[in-house]
Every structure is written in C-alpha cells, then in structure tokens.
Amino acid sequence: ETGVTQTPRHLVMGMTNKKSLKCEQHLGHNAMYWYKQSAKKPLELMFVYNFKEQTENNSVPSRFSPECPNSSHLFLHLHTLQPEDSALYLCASSQGTSGHNEQFFGPGTRLTVL
C-alpha cells in the first residue's frame, strides 16, 4: 500500500448505528486530518492531529469522535448520525502542520445515512 488509504470506501448506516471509518498513511507523516466533502460546498476541515495529539476541532458535533492511536492511523467513530451527515469523508496527512506542508488525501469514504 502506498499513500493514504481509507476503509471502507462506501458505508450505508442507519441513524442508530455505530460505525467507524479508518485511515492509514504510508508516508511517514506526523499530521493527519479529517475533512467532510459535500456536493457544491467547500471541503470542511473537521479535525487535525499532530504527533497523535488533537490540535484542531472545527466545532464538529460530538456524534463524530476521532481517534489517533499513532501517527499512521486515524479513525472516525460515528454514532447517532443524521441524514445531513451523508457526505464523502476524506482523510489527509502531511509531514507537519507548521508553515505549509502539502496535504496528501486518501480516496475517501462515501457515507450514506438513512
């Protein structure tokens, strides 16, 4: 595997389900990100982790719970979601968060909440 991988690629869940999205980066980076991409809207930064520590929470509802056990893995735990949470969830990584470090994106998880 190379770059940034995300699983699953597609997920359909009911509003009462609990599911998790997984992201893994194979680039030796120290920072990881979760973004939400909705049609005709800008990419929304959700969370930033640097060296496993959360450095940014962009006022994300608590039904989204991130976890970063190490610099290579990032999870997004989902529970009690709403239909408006349906979107493409993108993970990204970068060498660091200071100055500008290019962010490398994974292919995303297409989430549908019924």
Next chain:
Amino acid sequence: QQQVKQSPQSLIVQKGGISIINCAYENTAFDYFPWYQQFPGKGPALLIAIRPDVSEKKEGRFTISFNKSAKQFSLHIMDSQPGDSATYFCAATSLGGGGNKLTFGTGTQLKVEL
C-alpha cells in the same frame, strides 16, 4: 472573512482550448494559494500553488495568475485535454496562522470534450 469564492461551478471546454477558473478571497492574511485536482473516486491532489510575492506561476500547461490588489487568483489550463476532466478546487491559507488550515472554494467541474 474566511471565504474563498470560486467560479464557474462547471465548465465545458473543447480539446485544445484554454480552461479558466477564478477565485476571490477576502482575508488579507492569506499568503499561500494552492489549487487541487480531484478525479472521480479519488481524493484531491495538489496541482500547483503560488505565494503572493509573484503575479504568475507556470508549471507545464497549468498557470496561476495572482492579483493581490483585487484579491483574486485564477487557474489557466492551456491546450486542455480530455484527461484534464476533473474537479478543481482553489484554496487559501495563512502560513503564519497555522499554515495547514486550508480554506477551500466550492470547486469547478471541468469537462474537456473531443
């Protein structure tokens, strides 16, 4: 203050033509302006970026033009090819203010026809 406005929403160009996508920003603290290219089923990938100390940057067929006084920047794709068909996002950030917090435009879906 944090918005980046992008136009057009969609664009159809004939093969060999010039594709032009425009972005405008409001935050004068922004000092780094990347463009991302996203193909269906893939995450965005950095295409080209510019700092405001130059008015133009060219990489192959891709050129960014930057107008600091107007707070506008644009992407020009010369000799557009069908393989350029993708969604393009402009973005902006302040390198001194946590350079990895990118503010994205809403995207332009480009289709290059034969």
